[in-house]
Amino acid sequence: MTKIKTGLVAVVMLMSNLVFAQSVQEGKKFLYYERYQSAIDALEKALASKPGDPEAIYWLAQAYRENGDVPKATETLRKGMEGANGSNPLLLAGMGQMELAEGKTNDARQRFETAISLTKGKDINVLNAIGKANLEKSGDAAYAIEKLNQATLIKGFKEPDVYINLGDAYRKNSDGGGAVSSYQKAVALDPKYAEGEYKVGKVYLTQGSDQKDIFLQHFNKAVEIDPSYAPAYYDLYTYYFSRDVYKSKSFFEKYRAVADKGPALDYEEATLQFASGDFQTAITKADELLAKQGETADPRLYRLKGYSYDKLNDSVNAIKNLEIFFSKAKEGQIIPENYVTMAMLSAKFPDKQAQVDEFFNKAITSDTAQANKIDYVRKASDFFKKVGNQPKAAEWMSKVLVVNPNPGKVDIYNAGFENFKAQNYATADSIFKMYSDKYPNEVYGYYWKMRSLMLIDSTMEKGLAVPDAEKFISIAETDKVKNKSTLITAYGYLAGYNANIKKDFPKAIEYLDKIIEIDPTNPDAPKNKEILQKANKGAAQSGSAPKTSPGQSQPKSGSVNQ
Template sequence: MKSGVLLLAVLMLSVNLKAQTIDQGKTLLYYEKYKSAKAAFEKLVAANPNDVDAVYWLGQTMIMPDDKTAKDVADAKALYQKTLLANSNSPLLLAGIGHIELLEGKDQDARNHFETAISLSQSKSVPVLNAVGFANVNAKDGDAAYAIDKLKIATAVKKMNDPDVYVNLGDAYKKTGDGGQAQIAYEAALALNPKYARASYRIGKIYQTQGANQEEIYMKYYNEAIAKDPAYAPVYENLYNLYYTTDVPKSAQYLDKFLANTDDNPKNCYLRASILYAQALFADALKKADECIGSDPAPYPKLFGIKAYAYNKLKDSVNAKASFEKYFQAADTSIIGMGDYSTYASVLLKFPGNDSIAGKYVDKAVALDTLETNKVNYLKSMAASYEAQKKYKEAADWYSKVISVKRAPGKVDLYNAGFNYFRVASYDAAINVFNQYSQKYPDDAFGYYMAAKSKWGIDSTMAQALANADFEKTISVGMVDSVKYKPQVIGSYKYFVAYYANVKKDNAKAIEYCDKILSLDPADAEAASNKEALQKPARPAAPPKTPAKPAKPAKKN
């Protein structure tokens, strides 16, 4: 009897120790100390490879970081699949596999695994429902509405007391753009645990996304998060990034606090070099980056990127180009940003013959960026480069891309594309752009005028009268404000002077148009000269001249 009680006590202690260790690892994940959390779960898995809880969380340490690589995802997948061989009905591991599949873009496979996991746990397992919800929030292609549905079920489970569920629910609402419901969910997490800094931090993020005019509000919540838990590193990292371009000294202070409360890893060395770059200490940033690279057999890839940026600022294009190439070679594409591609493109343009390669990188930057202003700036840099080389057709193509990415392209955007097509006689393309101009700005004579000139370029003899209607429209619209549109109206009148004089042989009509020109500009010498010539009576045909006598043949020597 005593031995049985002793065995039961040992088993209970073992379970408690396991739970304590799992909780310790999850706490490290809460602080986003991925390296330490991974080490903690690796010990548990090494002790028991079939510990599905430890395996699930170990996989999460691989796929949670923002700078995770394709290899990290593949390693987590292999871990889950291996453990599932002996634990095929583990709901938590099936949820983990679904998470991996979302990251791989296999949405339907992921959904099937999520539904199986929920069914096996009879929709009553908070960890499983939370895992499904988190996966759909965390993965770019995850279904936020689906996450909301499953997380709400989790909150209704009897004795549910995990604030992480409510924070994930808030993140799901935030992903749908519903900041109000997101804040309610975060506040529910704080009701369960008033010291849960992650929830206060997330409320601050809602207001941060609304712009700098909300700084007083979001800083209130960030400071609350710090007060609740001064060791909560994510808030410091966020503030370091927030002030990186606007208040570098403040950014540096938050970076120091972040580094003091996070795992030591190669990325930290990059951050130290990065803040030197932000302080315009470009030579120091290069020195620090080289120190970091030299001290690590597998340096953080972005160190090569910071070197590239620093060399570029120091106007050393050769080393900037070389450093960017090392960066792109070493880094997983998931951590390469649009600014990296666009800056590399600007460096490439400094080397003749690299225009097309630079263009490919600009296209990558545009595809990644979500801000219209940034997309436009990337594209305009390419257009300006081609314009400077007098490659107007290529410039027009890039300006056309500006039109395609802007929700509301303006007159200058349309002009830049249309005029560059016009100047290289790509008349059909020019007409298309200037027709867009006129459709958007029907009271502006310029669009009709340039479409008319482009059609005149196609019908250079005026025999088909292709440009007539557009020149007439230019005049009717332009005469509403003949001062503003004087050049376009006069240009249209001059077309009709030539058309009636040369094609229709109607001098009287041509003279009418000369008079119209002179009424707007009495000093127009060309119109006055043309009118005088048109008023002269036609001369009778001259009699044929007597043919000259042929020259005598030259004498032979």
């Protein structure tokens, strides 16, 4: 009888362990699909069935963290590490992650090193957890890469998730090539691992819309190999949101079928009204959800209302709702473009002018893609040009040269020209010097350096613009028709400089003849030439070069507005 009872107990325990293992695996699977509430439910059930289990504690904390609740994740780990679990390596790695989320980098590193020491650096799961932990904002990407690569060398390694975290670490370290390679290795290890295809698409997505064929291919490939992979459906839905409302709705329906139900999904459904252009209905739907769901409502509903009011030209309610959104938004819900919208709205209110620069700067610092940073700087400059604030337009256009380590000719030219228009002539001169140094065979750098220095040295006494004028002419004369007006400005300047400063009348006359050659109808050049010819004749007769009197006509250097 005792033997039978013992056997029954063993069977019950075996079944209990099986249920527990299934719950943990189910929770991890939900995390993979980014179904965080379902993951929490499954892992809470697993932990309830086997209290104190390190794996269940770690993954439940991960579910809370992914759902944006760092305090709850930390508390789960703290309680789980009481007693015998105090030095569990996996939990040490998990707690280190939460400390990184709170900016406690030294404490976190100590926990990681302890976990590695306890496992002698040979536990794949622990190394993977440490690598993942360092994906946090204050984490060390290089350290993550080191530990994750170490995990892949351990005998028996076959975890595609390690390659995913490795790819994320490379992305954090601004190494797109390393990221793509790692994600591809995850798929090579498991051809059904949709996250690998999806993450490759995410890399190309950050490189701008000109890479759309590539990132859309990978997003579609992800749902092809795993029709339940919600994140890829979500990105396809959001990509088409402002481009093709019908496609967007189609992908949303597929996303809704595999996503967790709740406030977040309700918010996404409400945004489709916005995509359809029915802004008033979007506001009404958002108000209904806010009233019904209260504190559990998705804060992004306020953003939806703000954008909808903006489309309806109601700036007062637009900025009011966006301010509420910024105050309530959860981690990851604010995107850089939201700051740009707030900057432009703030400019409409006299008491919010100081926020304009603040929000444009937040957009730049919060975006990881360099192309997007450059785009925001350009948007800021264009915005200030439209509102007639030329000094701010110049200031922002100059920032392109800081944000972009290798600016092209258009950005350098625009930065220089905006500063010229803002009468920042010294800055314009230095920027156009950058242009002429980088593109020495083009006329623009020399011409606008000349123009800037003409205004800095307005009396021509120092002759600051002479070298650039001469260099400009040497290039521009290869096409006198195309460069006619700018050549007249340069010829005029050098004629004036040689006549009034150097008293070299023959040289000045040469430049006036060049003006007459390309512009026979020029009203000033012949008159000035006649004056100089008389002055030169008189100088020859007297044996000295006479100084022009204050009232005497002088050669014109050309209008600075040419």
